[in-house]
Amino acid sequence: xxxxxxxxxxxRGLARFLDGERIERVMLNRPDMRxxxxxxxxxxxxxxxVTGLGRRAKYGLIHTDRGTTLVFHLGMSGRWRIDPAEPGKxxxxxxxxxxHRFALNDARRFGFVDLVETAALDAWPxxxxxxxxxxxxxxxxxxxxxxxxxxxxxxxxxxLDQRIVAGLGxxxxxxxxxxxxxxxxxxxxxxxxxxxxxxxxAIREVLEQSIGDGGSSLRDYARPDGELGYFAxxxxxxxxxxxxxxxxxxxxxxxxxxGGRSTWYCPKCQR
DNA sequence: CGTGTGCCCTGACAGC
DNA sequence: TGCTGTCAGGGCACAC
Numbered sequence: 001x002x003x004x005x006x007x008x009x010x011x012r013g014l015a016r017f018l019d020g021e022r023i024e025r026v027m028l029n030r031p032d033m034r035x036x037x038x039x040x041x042x043x044x045x046x047x048x049x050v051t052g053l054g055r056r057a058k059y060g061l062i063h064t065d066r067g068t069t070l071v072f073h074l075g076m077s078g079r080w081r082i083d084p085a086e087p088g089k090x091x092x093x094x095x096x097x098x099x100h101r102f103a104l105n106d107a108r109r110f111g112f113v114d115l116v117e118t119a120a121l122d123a124w125p126x127x128x129x130x131x132x133x134x135x136x137x138x139x140x141x142x143x144x145x146x147x148x149x150x151x152x153x154x155x156x157x158x159x160l161d162q163r164i165v166a167g168l169g170x171x172x173x174x175x176x177x178x179x180x181x182x183x184x185x186x187x188x189x190x191x192x193x194x195x196x197x198x199x200x201x202a203i204r205e206v207l208e209q210s211i212g213d214g215g216s217s218l219r220d221y222a223r224p225d226g227e228l229g230y231f232a233x234x235x236x237x238x239x240x241x242x243x244x245x246x247x248x249x250x251x252x253x254x255x256x257x258x259g260g261r262s263t264w265y266c267p268k269c270q271r
Numbered sequence: 272c273g274t275g276t277g278c279c280c281t282g283a284c285a286g287c
Numbered sequence: 288t289g290c291t292g293t294c295a296g297g298g299c300a301c302a303c
Contacts, residue, residue: 003296034279034298058297076296077281090281108280110297126298153274162298169296238296260276262294 002074002111004058004134004167005207005231009214010080011060014102015053017082018062021097022049029092034075034112037093041115044068045095057130057166061121069118075110130166134203139165141197148188148196155191156184157259168203171238172210174264176203178237183270184263185256209234237264245269 002010026042048064055061062070072078081088081103091103093113104113116124131147132138147164148155158164159173168176177184179202182195191199210231236246237253241264245251251268 006296073297075280075298106280107282108295108297110280151273157274160297171296261297 002058002076002078003169003172004055005172005210005214007058007060007074007167008055008211010074011053011055013082014060014062014080017100018050018095018097018102019053020050021099023047023064023095024098025094025096027094027096029094033092033106033109035114037113038115041070041113044115045070056121056127057133057162058169059126063118067118069116069121071114071116071121071124072104073111073113075106075108075112077108078104078106078111081105129163131162131164132166134165134167134207139200139203141193141200144196144199145193148191151188153188154185154258155182155188156263158188160259165203167207170261170263171235172203172206174238175206175236178265178270179206181269181271183267184258184265237266240264 023045024047026046028037028042031037044066045064045068048066048068050062051065052063053061054063058073060072060074062072064070081091083100084091084103088103088105090105090107090109092106092109093104095102095104104111114124121127132143144164148158151158156173156177159168159176160170174184176199180195180198182191182199213231213234240253241255243253245253245266245268247266247269249266249268251266253264254267256263256265
């Protein structure tokens with residue numbers, strides 16, 4: 001379930017066992033995921049030492065002492081299995097240290113991996129156009145106002161655009177809009193300044209709470225079954241069609257389709 | 272350039 | 288039991 005909080009949780013989980021360790025062995029179980037594995041991947045990182053891990057938007061970063069960074073995207077169904085009891089059907093990339101095994105498992109293969117010169121990460125094509133990190137200083141009402149002015153698509157769709165804000169996905173956009181009481185159908189350029197001012201902390205809080213919950217279940221990521229975090233139990237609108245709004249305002253959560261994907265919201269309090 | 276649509280892939284689940 | 292249809296957390300290519 002990889003949006004920003006899940007990638008962050010995954011990276012933290014990996015770092016506990018991988019940071020500072022030497023990669024002893026690398027195995028590819030197929031030539032590609034969404035894209036072909038990069039040329040020279042196995043050769044480059046075999047024997048390398050991991051010097052740190054990080055995250056940018058929904059991308060996980062594994063830095064090595066070869067001056068390279070293994071970048072991974074989990075797509076829709078990707079996850080890392082740590083010390084799996086047995087090989088998984090969709091373990092496409094497996095990395096071993098002296099003490100642990102890490103398997104990148106992705107049934108749908110919407111995820112992918114690349115190997116990038118660490119010094120040139122910011123220029124990596126997928127990173128070059130990204131908007132600000134939602135948990136960093138760059139996400140402000142002023143930024144949103146500037147980025148959304150005169151934009152015609154619905155605010156929901158614009159928030160999924162990684163060039164506007166980097167790291168939000170369908171779940172957290174729905175949840176943040178509910179928290180900020182903004183109608184997801186509203187034309188992005190017409191969302192009021194006060195509403196954008198509510199939206200910024202709403203985004204931050206929903207992400208931070210989810211990371212907190214994922215963090216509380218970090219050890220689950222070290223289990224072969226790769227259990228998910230607990231935040232799902234706190235969804236206010238996502239997947240809750242027909243249920244009464246948690247604001248107890250008499251509204252019922254409604255599901256609509258925008259850009260071919262589901263949106264859940266409360267028509268009563270989100271205006 | 273901005274905008275809208277279709278599609279990549281497998282698995283889970285509902286309904287018959 | 289097994290079939291069919293629908294849906295799923297993302298992002299890209301493409302047409303207009």
